[in-house]
Amino acid sequence: MTNPEHKIADAFRVVALRLENALEEGRRSSRIDANDLLETLLAVADQLDPPLANNVATTEACPNCGERNADRLAWQDDDETVCCAACGTTYRPGE
Numbered sequence: 001m002t003n004p005e006h007k008i009a010d011a012f013r014v015v016a017l018r019l020e021n022a023l024e025e026g027r028r029s030s031r032i033d034a035n036d037l038l039e040t041l042l043a044v045a046d047q048l049d050p051p052l053a054n055n056v057a058t059t060e061a062c063p064n065c066g067e068r069n070a071d072r073l074a075w076q077d078d079d080e081t082v083c084c085a086a087c088g089t090t091y092r093p094g095e
């Protein structure tokens, strides 16, 4: 069943779960500011309407939260690791 309301509810659940994990692991403060709210809203929008054209391959997605949006996966200065803006995980793509 692909009911639009369920899709929206699921998008909020996925984003809330990611946020909860980030809080539990201490990668995020429990205080929020306008930037956190903005990032959360954009994460919900991406969940509902994934920007497919700009997604990296599934093998290069964030191993922690599954982020695939290339705009949210930043190569680090070592040119070997990528930092995920969604959850803060740094990883080597393709491993």
Ligand SMILES: [Zn+2]
Pocket: 062, 063, 064, 065, 066, 067, 084, 085, 086, 087, 088, 089
């Ligand atoms: Zn991530």
